[in-house]
Amino acid sequence: MPLELRTVTHRYGPGSPPVLRGLSFVFPEDCSLAVVGPSGSGKTTLLAIAGLLLAPSEGEVRIDGKEVSRGQAGELRTRLFGWVFQTVNVLSGRSVEDNAMLSLLARGTREEDARAAAQGALATVGLGEFGERRANSLSGGELQRLCIARAVAAKPRFLLADEPTGQLDGATTERVTRALIEGRPKGTTLLMVTHDPLVAAQCDLTLALQDGQLSIGGMA
Ligand SMILES: Nc1ncnc2c1ncn2[C@@H]1O[C@H](COP(=O)(O)OP(=O)(O)OP(=O)(O)O)[C@@H](O)[C@H]1O
Numbered sequence: 001m002p003l004e005l006r007t008v009t010h011r012y013g014p015g016s017p018p019v020l021r022g023l024s025f026v027f028p029e030d031c032s033l034a035v036v037g038p039s040g041s042g043k044t045t046l047l048a049i050a051g052l053l054l055a056p057s058e059g060e061v062r063i064d065g066k067e068v069s070r071g072q073a074g075e076l077r078t079r080l081f082g083w084v085f086q087t088v089n090v091l092s093g094r095s096v097e098d099n100a101m102l103s104l105l106a107r108g109t110r111e112e113d114a115r116a117a118a119q120g121a122l123a124t125v126g127l128g129e130f131g132e133r134r135a136n137s138l139s140g141g142e143l144q145r146l147c148i149a150r151a152v153a154a155k156p157r158f159l160l161a162d163e164p165t166g167q168l169d170g171a172t173t174e175r176v177t178r179a180l181i182e183g184r185p186k187g188t189t190l191l192m193v194t195h196d197p198l199v200a201a202q203c204d205l206t207l208a209l210q211d212g213q214l215s216i217g218g219m220a
C-alpha cells in the first residue's frame, strides 16, 4: 500500500517561511526508512503530515493512489498507522499488557483478541515476562519497547517513529532499534526520524530532509 506526498508545502503561520516546500515523495513499501536532517529542518512536521496528524498547507497525502480527504484522516490514522514518539507516553498506573492493548482497543478489536496480540508483541520486544507489571515500574528503555509493542500489536501498515532512541544509552538504543526494524510486522513500512548514524545505517534506506525537500541518501 503506497504512501505518497504530492507537492506538499507547509508553513505554520501565514507569514512564516515554509518548512516543507513543494515536497513530492513516494515512500517505498515494506521497508525501513530513516529520516535524517538538521534540527528544525522539518522532520517531525514531515512525519506528522505523512501520518495524517497534521494537514499540509498545500498539496496532498495519497494512500493507495487516492487522495486522503480531511474527513477520512481520523479513521485512516487509527486503522493504518502506528506511532512511537521520543517521549514515552503510557498509562503509568495500568499494567504493561493493558498498555500494549490500547491501539487495538482504539480500533474496536475484541478484548481477548487484543490481549493475545499484545502478548505476542510484548514477546517480540523482549517484554514477554513483563505483562503483569505496572508500566511505572519499567526502566526508560523498557518503556520505549512497550511503546513499540503497543504500536506494532495492531499490525499497522505504516509505523512512524520520531527519534525513539533519543533518550537512550548505546546498548538500549540497539535493543530498541532492533525491536523496531526486525520486530515490525511483515508488510509494515517503518519511517523513523533519527539523529543517530548507527541507527540510520540499520535501515534499508536513508532519506535526507534539507531545504524543505526530501532526497534519497545522505548522512545522519
Ligand atoms: N507548532 C508550530 N508552530 C510554529 N512553528 C513550528 C511549530 N512546529 C514546528 N515549528 C517550526 O518548524 C520548523 C520545523 O520543525 P520540526 O519540529 O518539524 O523540525 P525537526 O526537524 O523535527 O527538528 P528537531 O530535529 O529539532 O526535532 C522549526 O523551525 C520549528 O520551529
Ligand SMILES: [Mg+2]
Residues within 6 Å of the ligand: 043, 044, 045, 162
Ligand atoms: Mg523533531
